[in-house]
Amino acid sequence: MKNGVSYNSFTRRTFLKSLSVLAVFALVPTVITACKNEVLKWIFKVTGANHILGHRLWTKDFPKPSETVNVPVLIIGGGVTGLSAARQLVKKGFQDFFILELEKKIGGNSAHGENKLSKFPLAAHYLPLPNPDDVELISFLKESGVITHFENDLPVFDEEQLCFQPQERLFIRNAWQEGLVPKYGNSVESAKETEHFFKLMEVIRGEKGSDGKYFFDIPLRQCSDDAKYRYLDSITMKKWMLDQSFQSEELFEYVNYCCRDDFGFGIETVSAWAGIFYFTARKNQVYQKDVVLTWPEGNGRLVKHLSESFKEKIKKQQIAFDVKHVNNTVEVLCFDEIQNKTIKYVAKKVICATPQYVNGYLFTGRGKFGKGFQYAPWFTATITLDYNFNPDNHPLSWDNVIYKSEGLGYVYNQHQSLGQEVMMKVITYYYSFSSGDTAKSRKLLYKMSQHDFEKKIIEDLSIAHPDIASCIKSVEVYKIGHGMVSPGVGFMFGKAKINAQESLNNNVFFAHTDLSGISIFEEAFHQGIAVANRVLNEEVLDS
Numbered sequence: 215m216k217n218g219v220s221y222n223s224f225t226r227r228t229f230l231k232s233l234s235v236l237a238v239f240a241l242v243p244t245v246i247t248a249c250k251n252e253v254l255k256w257i258f259k260v261t262g263a264n265h266i267l268g269h270r271l272w273t274k275d276f277p278k279p280s281e282t283v284n285v286p287v288l289i290i291g292g293g294v295t296g297l298s299a300a301r302q303l304v305k306k307g308f309q310d311f312f313i314l315e316l317e318k319k320i321g322g323n324s325a326h327g328e329n330k331l332s333k334f335p336l337a338a339h340y341l342p343l344p345n346p347d348d349v350e351l352i353s354f355l356k357e358s359g360v361i362t363h364f365e366n367d368l369p370v371f372d373e374e375q376l377c378f379q380p381q382e383r384l385f386i387r388n389a390w391q392e393g394l395v396p397k398y399g400n401s402v403e404s405a406k407e408t409e410h411f412f413k414l415m416e417v418i419r420g421e422k423g424s425d426g427k428y429f430f431d432i433p434l435r436q437c438s439d440d441a442k443y444r445y446l447d448s449i450t451m452k453k454w455m456l457d458q459s460f461q462s463e464e465l466f467e468y469v470n471y472c473c474r475d476d477f478g479f480g481i482e483t484v485s486a487w488a489g490i491f492y493f494t495a496r497k498n499q500v501y502q503k504d505v506v507l508t509w510p511e512g513n514g515r516l517v518k519h520l521s522e523s524f525k526e527k528i529k530k531q532q533i534a535f536d537v538k539h540v541n542n543t544v545e546v547l548c549f550d551e552i553q554n555k556t557i558k559y560v561a562k563k564v565i566c567a568t569p570q571y572v573n574g575y576l577f578t579g580r581g582k583f584g585k586g587f588q589y590a591p592w593f594t595a596t597i598t599l600d601y602n603f604n605p606d607n608h609p610l611s612w613d614n615v616i617y618k619s620e621g622l623g624y625v626y627n628q629h630q631s632l633g634q635e636v637m638m639k640v641i642t643y644y645y646s647f648s649s650g651d652t653a654k655s656r657k658l659l660y661k662m663s664q665h666d667f668e669k670k671i672i673e674d675l676s677i678a679h680p681d682i683a684s685c686i687k688s689v690e691v692y693k694i695g696h697g698m699v700s701p702g703v704g705f706m707f708g709k710a711k712i713n714a715q716e717s718l719n720n721n722v723f724f725a726h727t728d729l730s731g732i733s734i735f736e737e738a739f740h741q742g743i744a745v746a747n748r749v750l751n752e753e754v755l756d757s
């Protein structure tokens with residue numbers, strides 16, 4: 215169950231998709247049987263966020279600038295925040311800007327890949343239905359065709375972009391159950407506790423502070439200033455659950471899974487404020503739909519929509535490595551990987567849509583600002599499976615999770631395909647290093663060999679699919695040394711975020727999901743809009 219989806223409703227929507235899956239199962243019962251016993255051999259590839267180029271930020275062994283480019287506004291970082299800022303500039307009629315992106319493709323943590331069979335997400339893979347009062351997001355989804363029209367003032371979503379059924383399943387006690395909240399084989403006490411937990415979340419979801427605002431809302435800056443729940447940021451999610459006298463192992467395991475999935479950190483480390491935010495900030499129950507928005511390429515689809523109107527302004531494989539004020543301008547040195555030369559951009563305003571650990575390298579003396587930020591390392595693995603892969607008599611769902619597993623399960627990338635059911639499957643497996651010691655985990659991730667990755671992935675997936683190894687055709691691992699920002703205890707209301715978001719001289723502005731503390735599409739989208747509006751306001755004041 216992805217956040218915001220209500221616990222009780224387990225009704226299955228019947229979709230063309232699920233019918234076609236069943237039809238194929240009926241037609242080819244002999245083909246989808248146990249996997250063959252053959253010599254295990256597959257194509258293996260490791261990629262990742264541009265680790266090598268990124269690490270040159272430490273050494274800065276770049277050539278001297280050989281070209282100067284003047285531009286009124288420069289955006290550093292082509293992730294969702296940077297792209298959303300650019301979209302907002304264009305919407306307001308401002309076109310004089312460039313975006314620098316160090317990777318070959320835009321999107322950052324929402325970028326995607328593609329192989330012969332399917333597109334697939336490299337990281338971000340879904341968007342929950344927007345909060346009904348999130349006018350800007352709703353307007354973007356309408357302009358992108360995700361929302362088709364409105365009925366009774368509520369958006370109506372394109373059925374093909376809503377996750378087809380079956381959406382989620384959990385492998386627990388040697389069987390698949392529908393949905394991710396553990397139910398199969400739970401004791402009566404455990405089931406009661408789980409129900410109580412969700413009722414409590416329902417109450418908090420609707421609660422407003424003395425200023426009339428929700429305590430938990432998206433975007434975060436809309437949350438109430440009322441301090442009633444702030445104390446939750448000083449304890450871990452686990453402590454809060456224990457304080458509420460929860461005992462159910464299944465409930466602890468489920469909440470732990472949710473926190474690892476959304477924050478990289480588990481309940482032993484994550485702030486209880488962030489943990490409760492996960493369950494209460496979304497007010498999308500009004501849609502009466504237990505679904506999320508998803509695409510084969512994950513949020514890569516939203517990246518495409520965001521960047522539609524300014525593609526020519528994006529400079530890929532350009533790494534900004536030095537930013538400084540010179541008189542009333544900002545000089546940005548940038549290494550162009552394609553032309554192997556350094557360009558000096560001279561801008562009136564600069565938006566740093568980059569994470570704070572990167573900003574520490576861009577500016578002299580800024581390292582201290584990134585100190586309070588933690589980013590859990592991740593890897594994803596896109597696996598192509600041959601026709602022998604057996605989804606175990608329970609239809610493959612979009613999201614497939616194994617109870618108590620070290621990983622976070624896998625997403626079936628062809629799930630949204632309306633074409634004929636394909637026999638070879640492409641799935642993306644997710645793994646976060648959820649310990650609080652992120653530096654240690656990062657070292658571990660970078661040291662992992664092909665054998666280490668294969669062992670981790672196969673041991674984990676074999677719990678639910680004992681024959682999976684013999685069905686693998688290829689594995690593509692994507693390493694993310696600094697995944698999303700992970701809100702540990704004290705982070706949400708601590709000084710680190712406040713200090714790091716202060717603009718410099720009214721011409722350098724900072725925006726990134728790490729400044730929200732919660733790394734989700736909506737926060738990046740709103741960070742981008744807010745920073746662009748600030749830049750435009752300053753621009754008006756200047757002229």
Ligand SMILES: Cc1cc2nc3c(=O)[nH]c(=O)nc-3n(C[C@H](O)[C@H](O)[C@H](O)COP(=O)(O)OP(=O)(O)OC[C@H]3O[C@@H](n4cnc5c(N)ncnc54)[C@H](O)[C@@H]3O)c2cc1C
Nearest residue numbers: 291293294295316322323337338339340534697727734735
């Ligand atoms: C494994 C994983 C799964 C996720 N799943 C979801 C999900 O399903 N749904 C969801 O809503 N969110 C998900 N997220 C959260 C995701 O991070 C956000 O939704 C969003 O993509 C963050 O956007 P951003 O622009 O703030 O940051 P980033 O994605 O970090 O973008 C920063 C950009 O700046 C570029 N950059 C960095 N340094 C430089 C430099 N020096 N010069 C030029 N460019 C530079 C980077 O390459 C990158 O493109 C996931 C995150 C991870 C790690």
